[in-house]
Amino acid sequence: MDDQLLNYYERELTFIREMGAEFARKYPKIAGRLLLEADKCEDPHTERLIEAFAFISGRIHKKIDDDFPEITESLLSILYPHYINPIPSMCIVRFEPRKHNIPEGGHLIDKTRLYSKPVGGIPCQFTTSQPVMLWPVEVVSAGLRDPKNLAFDSQQSILIELKTFNNLSMSQLGWKRLRFFLNGPYQHVFHLYELLFNNVSHIACESVNSQGETETMSLAPEEIKPVGFEPDETMLPYSRRSFPGYLLLFEYFCFPEKFLFFDLDGLDKIRHLDSDDTLRIWIDLKRKAKANLVIDQDTFCLNATPAINLFERIAEPIRVEKQRTEYRVVPDVRRQNAIEVFTVDEILASSVGSPGKNIEYRPFYSIRHHLDTEGDRELGAFWHLERRPSGRKEDSGTEVFISFKDLSFNAADPGVEILTVHTTCTNRDLPARLPFGDPGGDFDMEGPAPVARTNCVMKPTPTRRPFLEGALQWRLISHLSLNCMS
Incomplete structure (x- = not known):
């Protein structure tokens, strides 16, 4: 879980409570029905609504302050991919x-x-x-x-x-x-x-x-x-x-x-x-x-x-569902705390009409990928990768999610039932706990x-993790773009 979200949540909650106190002073009759006071709320249902709204608005505010990390990650993934991947042990x-x-x-x-x-x-x-x-x-x-x-x-x-x-x-x-x-x-x-x-x-x-x-x-x-x-x-x-x-x-x-x-x-x-x-x-x-x-x-x-x-691994098969727009890449469902995705190397699927034919999907952000798919309607979807902090407790690692887009970056249906994802992985934070100096x-x-x-x-x-904040990545991109004319 990202610790920064807690700061946004507390800030939004404080703001709502202060505005609630002001609202209670200005409209005491209405505030009386809501049981709002300057520093507390007697109605537990209203309190839950306030906390839920603070959580949602905190996420929105954090998303705005991130300066569009999807764009910076996409630029770095093409030009300098090693800057957005974890640094393995x-x-x-x-x-x-x-x-x-x-x-x-x-x-x-x-x-x-x-x-x-x-x-x-x-x-x-x-x-x-x-x-x-x-x-x-x-x-x-x-x-x-x-x-x-x-x-x-x-x-x-x-x-x-x-x-x-x-x-x-x-x-x-x-x-x-x-x-x-x-x-x-x-x-x-x-x-x-x-x-x-x-x-x-x-x-x-x-x-x-x-x-x-x-x-x-x-x-x-x-x-x-x-x-x-x-x-x-x-x-x-x-x-x-x-x-x-x-x-x-x-x-x-x-x-x-x-x-x-x-x-x-x-x-x-x-x-x-x-x-x-x-x-x-x-x-x-x-x-x-x-x-x-x-x-x-x-x-x-x-x-x-x-x-x-670093080691290569085929992730758990992903079942495509019409109700979902993104899928988490899980290298090993039994060892989720021990394996982290370093890169997604290839995404394959078997065609529904041709079981023996493998379809290889291209990444959305790549060089000349649209030219490779002209005339092939089966390959009209491209995969897009997003790396996020892990939501598990006491896990400083990251998780990888993939979604499918068309050339206009609208959600697209890959048109298959099962996806096979080839990845390169690390062992998260386990190497730091390895025994050292065994005589055998x-x-x-x-x-x-x-x-x-x-x-x-x-x-x-x-193992070290990349900075996922958009503001820092924009500064990194501008620095890496230096040349003799800068």
Whole structure:
């Protein structure tokens, strides 16, 4: 229930009571029949009418003050749809590979499904946003050291020591790059990130050959590459019609940990070395780190990736009724407090005259949708979506309603009996209650994989909701429309 409605209700009720007192003073005979006084009403039936009228007029006043949110939501749904959807819970997960000697590594694709431990009997479902290469190596130590090579005008060095599983030689690995995640307190990892991308003078990979001699391979500072800025590395679904820079800003302020990854490239050169099972990576810095910077083996995490609480789901079937103009989309009638609609992706129906033919309805606010339906009278109705605050007690989430309109935005009959709605959903506020740090793993994977367990490196963020007030959305639209001529 929207708390703002209470303020409108109390304001209208106060106004009606004050006007009732004025009416009682001016027309005492009529007011006497209504039992109206300056501060109270003795007739319970009249009191109920006053309260009911205050509730209705409060809703009307709030609707007027909303500045037509239907228009702003429709504009944002076309240009910047991620601004009107809930912001799902996000986290960083780490896969612990089984200690097998697989020189080619194991590959986990993006969109890998992860299932959490049940919360109140309901597991949360996350999906990874980036692929992961599982190499049979681990970080055994890391820290700040004095520079080993003074030829590059280095002030300090970061030493990362890697070791393979089961004494596998480093030269046998089929890698080209290795991805790290910077794990730790904000005041440490963001300073470390700045050092790695602005103050590296030289990189050296050091190993010991079969004769016990140390071999060194040099890498350019440019071999350290940022992660998370490419179009295929986004976490949130994003429209190609929108400026991609807005998505980077949006994801940064929602989940800055997503950008704390970096790739160390050029490791395919190690295959030409006669190396043992240990590799020492020296990263020379042009300046010294802050005195309070703490680095250890847990700072540089391998086999990690961002994950987001999004999953596809077919909502409960909707039976079309002639007496109704809108329908609530319910992803799961048994778990309404645990699943929230993120987006409506597709609405299908079976034709009454042709049971085997599926009809796909188009959204009313879309690009050139009317051209796709010319000559097809079955598709004369378009669906319109409206998101509202949940009316359930102690539920800060939202509900989604769909209605059908013609091209003039008048109510239209879809002409079918049952609607099938394909959605993308979140688990509402459940991720914030997930247990964290289970020794047996925080997530279970779907299907077989060379993974011993999956843990959460960064605790899932709470789910956030969009601002549904029209006035704020108008300001957002005007801000997003800025250009070089503004």
